Amino acid sequence: MxxxxxxxxxxxxxxxxxxxxxxxxxxxxxxxxxxxxxxxxxxxxxxxxxxxxxxxxxxxxxxxxxxxxxxxxxxxxxxxxxxxxxxxxxxxxxxxxxxxxxxxxxxxxxxxxxxxxxxxxxxxxxxxxxxxxRATYLCKPNREDLKRLLRKADKRGFPSMIGSLDCMHWEWKNCHTGWAGQFKGRHNKPTIVLKVMASYDTWIWHAFFGVPGLNNDINVLWSSPMFDDVVNRWAPKFRYKVNGNRYELGYYLTDGIYPS
Incomplete structure (x- = not known):
């Protein structure tokens, strides 16, 4: 048939x-x-x-x-x-x-x-x-989640490291011609950027999607609500030392393009 x-x-x-x-x-x-x-x-x-x-x-x-x-x-x-x-x-x-x-x-x-x-x-x-x-992913870690993430990171030599942060580009095959210029990135194809925060067990608890591919990772970071909790003083406090320096906020693993 x-x-x-x-x-x-x-x-x-x-x-x-x-x-x-x-x-x-x-x-x-x-x-x-x-x-x-x-x-x-x-x-x-x-x-x-x-x-x-x-x-x-x-x-x-x-x-x-x-x-x-x-x-x-x-x-x-x-x-x-x-x-x-x-x-x-x-x-x-x-x-x-x-x-x-x-x-x-x-x-x-x-x-x-x-x-x-x-x-x-x-x-x-x-x-x-x-x-x-949706009830598990894309939601902020609670106290128990943070304790679990911090224990695992500490065992691996990264005290108070909350997760890994990076961007990836999704190709937009049918991008409108009039928009193609602002969406073309380093591979000269229209792309849309996805920024994700993931833990060691690939639990994605933050994602920011939709920035045109012309932007680099730093511009995407500044556009996202990633650090709203830090700016508004809602972020959890940590006390630890690295190389003799005291810190009170957790940090994220990134590649070399991001600022300290």
Whole structure:
């Protein structure tokens, strides 16, 4: 069974007029499991991390959370007694789009999702992630969180270090021509900057997104609300010494572009 789609797609990042062949979903699912998710998969651990940008254990944890949260990720049986797409197929499609910046119809050959299904699946995935994890991530550390972070940092030789701070650039493929100049960074492509504060266990408790890619890391830092608590004297106080100097505020690990 197959159908063809002709004409212009409403999704500009996808290939116009590309035909989608309805394949055997069970065969695709079995191949995907053998490639990555069985006990001894075809592709080793480092290949999984390269394709998905995460460990397999983290992928499985997110998959189980999504299935428990949103019924659309549960595998169903339709009226003709045919099983629908598996959660592994849906999440693999979403992660490959997010990790590699690829278009919606570029995942159909492996994941077997049509273009429109892929886009709706990605929207549902992002909404589920926000609902599941927003209570944990992107919230300021409380006293217990700070104690845990400080204990770990102290063991590693960084007393009163709260976390690591850095920026990354997300390419904006469909940036408006009139805006391209202010969004073009060092790679001469329009990008949007994401600034993140993360702990040793990759707990992201601060994120600032949306600054044009023309800005460097220092300009992004000055634009963000990162130090509002320090300016307003709400930041927690610490007392410690480094090289004989006394300090009362925690600090962050950064690269060489940031000021002391």
């Amino acid at each position: 197959q159908y063809e789609h002709h004409g212009e797609s409403s999704h500009r990042d996808s290939v116009t007029g590309r035909s989608f062949v309805q394949p055997d979903r069970e065969e695709c699912y079995d191949q995907m499991m053998k490639d990555y998710f069985i006990e001894h998969p075809r592709f080793p651990t480092h290949d999984f991390r390269r394709w998905f940008r995460m460990r397999r254990e983290l992928f499985e944890s997110i998959l189980n959370a999504d299935v428990n949260h949103d019924h659309c990720f549960v595998r169903k049986i339709n009226i003709i007694d045919r099983r629908s797409l598996s959660p592994h197929q849906k999440l693999t499609s979403a992660f490959r789009m997010l990790a590699n910046g690829c278009s919606a119809d570029s995942t159909d050959e492996y994941c077997r999702l049509a273009e429109s299904t892929t886009i709706e699946n990605l929207k549902s995935f992002c909404q589920a992630i926000q609902a599941i994890y």
